[in-house]
Amino acid sequence: MPNALRPLTVNSAERLRIPAEIAVAALVAYLVGFWFTSLFQGYLPKIGGLWSAISAIVVTQATRRETTSSASLRILGSAIGALTSAVYMSVLPFHPLGMALAIFATVVLCAAVNIPSHGRLAAITVVVVMVTGSLDPKLSPGLNALLRFVESCLGTGVALLGVRLWPGSQLDPGNDS
Numbered sequence: 001m002p003n004a005l006r007p008l009t010v011n012s013a014e015r016l017r018i019p020a021e022i023a024v025a026a027l028v029a030y031l032v033g034f035w036f037t038s039l040f041q042g043y044l045p046k047i048g049g050l051w052s053a054i055s056a057i058v059v060t061q062a063t064r065r066e067t068t069s070s071a072s073l074r075i076l077g078s079a080i081g082a083l084t085s086a087v088y089m090s091v092l093p094f095h096p097l098g099m100a101l102a103i104f105a106t107v108v109l110c111a112a113v114n115i116p117s118h119g120r121l122a123a124i125t126v127v128v129v130m131v132t133g134s135l136d137p138k139l140s141p142g143l144n145a146l147l148r149f150v151e152s153c154l155g156t157g158v159a160l161l162g163v164r165l166w167p168g169s170q171l172d173p174g175n176d177s
Contacts (some may be wrong), residue, residue: 025134030049033051038153042139054155058070060163071159077119077120080106084126085106085125085145088101089141129145
């Protein structure tokens with residue numbers, strides 16, 4: 001029988017579980033992020049939905065343990081990146097070279113406090129905060145950074161909840177906790 005016509009097996013159903021989890025988490029996170037950010041006049045709800053969805057996608061992993069580990073990386077990295085970009089944007093206007101400098105400072109800061117693996121996600125947050133802030137320079141840099149951090153937390157929370165509720169992802173292989 002051709003592969004396309006074979007019934008789903010446990011193995012093929014498992015292969016579809018993770019893409020389905022990611023898709024549902026992204027959808028729910030987008031909707032929650034859009035709603036949350038729409039509470040703040042002028043702060044781009046679609047960006048809030050986008051950033052929440054990206055966070056859910058990044059955090060959702062194959063197992064509960066991997067998702068939890070990814071979540072802590074995401075939250076701490078987002079906090080550091082949001083703080084760094086808020087400080088920069090409070091002092092100077094957006095400029096691509098300034099963004100690169102803020103990314104450099106963020107990754108150095110992560111390495112200095114012995115969390116170098118958080119540097120990439122922190123740098124991504126810097127880019128998002130600074131570019132969204134440049135779309136409307138009248139927006140408060142601090143509130144913009146705080147919103148991006150909260151949106152990241154919302155997406156992360158959706159991913160954590162999803163992996164706990166989704167059938168088949170309750171337990172890590174070889175672990176009954």
